[in-house]
Amino acid sequence: MVLRRYAQIIGVVLILVGIVGLVLGDQVWLGILNVDIVEDIAHLLTGGLYS
């Protein structure tokens, strides 16, 4: 159960990060986190796989 629950949580978080990143566009968010289109797509893909 731990493995599935972990995959669910990480997957949802990654998908949200990907969606927020696509909305924000290319920039360095708050000066600390990079947001790029390629990274957003990668987050959506890996999030989908996790979840």
Added chain:
Amino acid sequence: MGFGRTDLATARNVVLALGVIYLVIGILGFVVPMVFGLIPHGYTIFDDLLHLALGVLSLAVALFYAPGGATAARSYGGPPSKPREVKPATLGSLAAGRPKPILYAAAALSLVAALIHLWVMPEHFQEWWGYGSFFLVAASAQVLYVPLLLRWPTRTVLLLGIAGNLAIVVLYLPTPMVGIPFFGPEAGEGERVGSQMCAPRPLSWASVLRWVRRCCGRPHPRGSALSC
């Protein structure tokens, strides 16, 4: 995998594979932040740390909660796994029946030492690709050693950690005075000693000492315990 109906073995393998990918991306981010032009703004240090953390966490979950393992059997209400017969010749698992704080501390120290090696790696790449590569290899080994140590804390793995960290320490010792031996543009020149230079080595020492204690704290079942 999480919400799907795939079997646990497949889910574990996917989490394991994604963990390795995130770990590699995390390490790669320190070397080539723009990932060969794929990431125009380049990864920040926080991106790299997040990727590393996600990679290590995924590996740990996939390895520790593997289907068929003791933890998995408990979690899924399955029958308790049969105690494995340990052949005297293949001895080495020190984990059974032993407190784990020392093991976790050694793993944490290895991870911290790796992160500091990654932190100072770019400036060494600027000096010479060989110096940077050394830091990259050392950090990668220390990161990958964490799941290895936690999953298979055998005598061989512990000795491997001791040997690797001792090698780093031994290489470092003469560098402030006589410089880096043999290789690179700064061979034979004493290196500056700053906080960044000093930090990984005490951590490596601490890791070594903990591993030695862990490794030698239990008599060898064949009566040939290492003398420490």
